[in-house]
Amino acid sequence: MAADPLVELLAATARHDRAAFARLYQLSAAKLFGVALRIVKREDWAEDLLQECYVRIWSHAQDYRAGLSAPMTWMASIVRNRCLDWLRRPNPEVADPDGNLIEAAESGNPGPLEELERATDAAALARCLEGLEAKQRQAIALAFFDGLSHSELARHMREPLGTVKTWVRRGLARLKACLESTGAVRT
């Protein structure tokens, strides 16, 4: 596999190379904005959070360890974590009041998981997700894409909290076992 250009851009960003950082932004912002939007469901919030996260990426680029994760994985984790923290701040306004986004995610039509099958680098994970029970798969997808907590998952899937927690836990364990057995390369 060709070397990920983002690795070099992140390294240059750690040296405070503004041009490299601008390029890094150009190459990654749309994806990360998509990630943030899916979780917080409001453009103005997602814009503020994205801005914050890139300032953080700029100032913490030296903490990135190429051996540990791919640049996009590292940056997306910063964005997902920040968005999840944002959702749990006191008195959050209700996001997605009509539940449209949640419905779309639930119906899976056009579902993110179908999209996933098309991405070649995601083939192994897609295969392993396919191997899960439908409810386990759905719970994991809703948690990952939409940032739903256990109790939110229980509400949206109309199932008891304990049941949903078990789906997530077992689903993750099976996912790991499956990925390890297929010898999937981690990025």
Add this chain to the structure above:
Amino acid sequence: MNLRANRDLQERLAAEYALGTLRGRARARFRAWLREDAALARAVAEWESRLAPMLAAVAPVQPPARVWRAIEERLGAYGAAPRGLWESLGFWRNLGLFASGSAAALLVALGFVAPQPPQPAPAPVVVSVQSDKIPPVYLAVLSEAKTQRPMLIVHAGRRSDQLWVKTLDPAIHVEDRSLELWAVPKSGAPRSLGVISADEKRMIGLGAVADQSLAEIPTLAVSLEPRGGSPTGAPTGPVLYSGPCVKYW
């Protein structure tokens, strides 16, 4: 349950943290562990990598141009080394240098030496032990930058994992906000030591004896944070007080 001794539980928590289902206080606690435990951090990174291919399924959305402009503005605001105040290690190091020039100032603050009359005069702090009787401790006096008034005394025995925080002015506590204490290393990000409760004197667990956890820490600082402490694990509010952390023995 002892997390460190339970690898299965560690693995499960790492997975749920990476997925995003670990929430609330559990999430905050887990993040504190993460900072201290490289194996746990690696387990999380592995899970993030396992799940990362799902990102391919997220539709990219071009953010408006104002987002990049705002980022540039924020970076530009800090000039040649354009980093946020809290992000800037230079800022932290300066705090340390500025203050640590003088263990003498520390002794003044502690009342061992008569303070020069400043204006306004800081209340001298009287510690009722003779200087030759003080056990080996790590010691810090945190003052307000503008007035140089000492506000907190922090100390921990060399071989103790308990950090004692004495508040010199109870009025420093702000309703609905928390004061969080940070260890500021020579390089790298500040590490949270914990939230300072409203008691006049309280103990914070260091997780490791001071000789390990404080030896390489030139500066301690206090920031103003949302109630319960920083939600991100990094300082988010203004630095209110800071001071050198010195070895006294």
